[in-house]
Amino acid sequence: MRKFGLFAAFVLLLTLPASADDLLKRGSRGEAVAELQAQLRAWNLPVDPDGVFGPRTETAIRAFQRENFLPVDGVVGPRTRAVLAFNLRVGGPSFGPLGGSANIGIGHKALQQQLQANNTIAIGTVAAQYAVALADSTIAGVKAARFMREGTGATAYGFRALEHSAKAGNNTAIGDSALWHSQGTGNTVGGYVAAEGMSRGDENVIFGRAAARYRDNGDHLILIGNRAGAITSNADRTNLIDANPEDDVGGAIAGDRLVGIGHQALEEFLGSDVLAAGHRAGRSLIGEAGAPLRSVFLGPDAGHTERQKPDAANSTAVGADSWTDANNQISLGNEDVLQVRTWGVFTFSRAYPASGEGVPPGSLFKGDDGKLRFKADDGSVVSFSGE
Structure with a gap:
């Protein structure tokens, strides 16, 4: 001893x-x-x-x-x-199988039953309670890191931050219930209920009230903004309140490699590989769970209109209220835009049949004879060479 x-x-x-x-x-x-x-x-x-x-x-x-x-x-x-x-103990617990070294616990039940913990600071009521093998960590707040097991290098601030986060390591959780019930590693999370119920998500940066809430298995995410990347549909949350620390209590299975910046950006989106920046950008997207779309939405409400194809793949919408209604499409601006200006030139790399087959109405295209043509709404094709 x-x-x-x-x-x-x-x-x-x-x-x-x-x-x-x-x-x-x-x-x-x-x-x-x-x-x-x-x-x-x-x-x-x-x-x-x-x-x-x-x-x-x-x-x-x-x-x-x-x-x-x-x-x-x-x-x-x-x-x-x-x-x-x-109640202030310096140098770690002295009795029983607690182990550890150089621990500081301040507050009601701080470091209580902390097992095998090293270089840990716990501040607040039941901070670090039952935290097993918690090393190099800073825990502050009511129930912060409660029941977290095998986590290393974790920093938790706030009521229920990291609570029940079994096997979570190298995480930073700031906010009421941030990373609650989560088991991921290498995450930086800030905000009320941010990433709550997000199980096994790794290497994510999540900031904002309810950002990424109930999103399951998300890796390599950057979600910044209130409810950015949050999931409410198809989420099984019936056993979150009194869940066992080792229960899988994640929500809807969602995708990876997302960047969502802005209030409600990519909210409810289940797919992968999308960049959405702007207020409610990409909010009309749904996608299949984990399916990569490889799409980009930039601007306020970009990708958040009734016309937006919910699973538009390989598409880009730039500008306020812009949208894409098909795969493999680039959309600039909205219906109020009167002019598109460029200091360069437009280059048509792909040629279509001169008849306009496969070309959407209202489009300019290069024919297979190398001539520039326009397909009208009635399906007729006009050549700019006078044909």
Whole structure:
């Protein structure tokens, strides 16, 4: 058992004289003894919470006194009681199979039952509670990192941040319920319920209220903005509240390699390989779970109109309220745009039959004879060479 010292603020308490009425010793019984035993158990000392000061309780008191440089007499007076109540522990837990080194716990039950933890700082009520093998970590907030197991290099701030995040490592979670029930690694998450219920997502950057919430198995995501990349449809959330730490409580299976920046950007999108930047950009997209679209949407409400093809692949829409209604399409601007200006030239790399077969109405195209043509809405084709 490793020894550790007390802080100077408690030196005066250690010099208080003992009164016979204040003493608890072998043979004492009652509520005061039960409270004493609860304190000893909080320090992970093996005692029975039976309200009887018996041999096991006396042995635990002697061990506690010895480790804290108190007179070892097995009697609980003001000095021993003051140290038992002292909740700031430096140097890590001293008793039981806790292990670890250089830990600092500040607050109610901070570091409680923290197993095999190294170089950890836990601040707040039940911070790091039951965190097994948590190393190189900073935990702050009510229930922060509660039940997290085998996580290393984690930083959690906020109520329920990283709670139930079994096997999660090298994560930074900031916000109420951020990364709650998640099991991924290498994630940086900030925001109220951000990435909540997102199981096994790795190497993601997620910021914003409810960003990526209930998105399952997402890797290599950059989602920034309130509800950016969030999933609400098809999400099984019935057992989130009281879930076992090792339960799979993720939501809808969604895709990877997304960049969504803006309020509700890519919200409800299940596919992969899309860049959407702008307020509600890409919000009308759905896609099949994990299917790569390889599409780009830039601008406020780009890809968020009734005309937007929900699974448009290899498409690009640029401009406010722009959309793509087919695969393999590039759309510039919206119906209010009156002019498109370029300082360069347009190059037609692909040739179509001179008849206009396969060309959408209202389009310019290069015929297979090398001449520039226009296909009207009625299907007729006009050549710019006068044919």
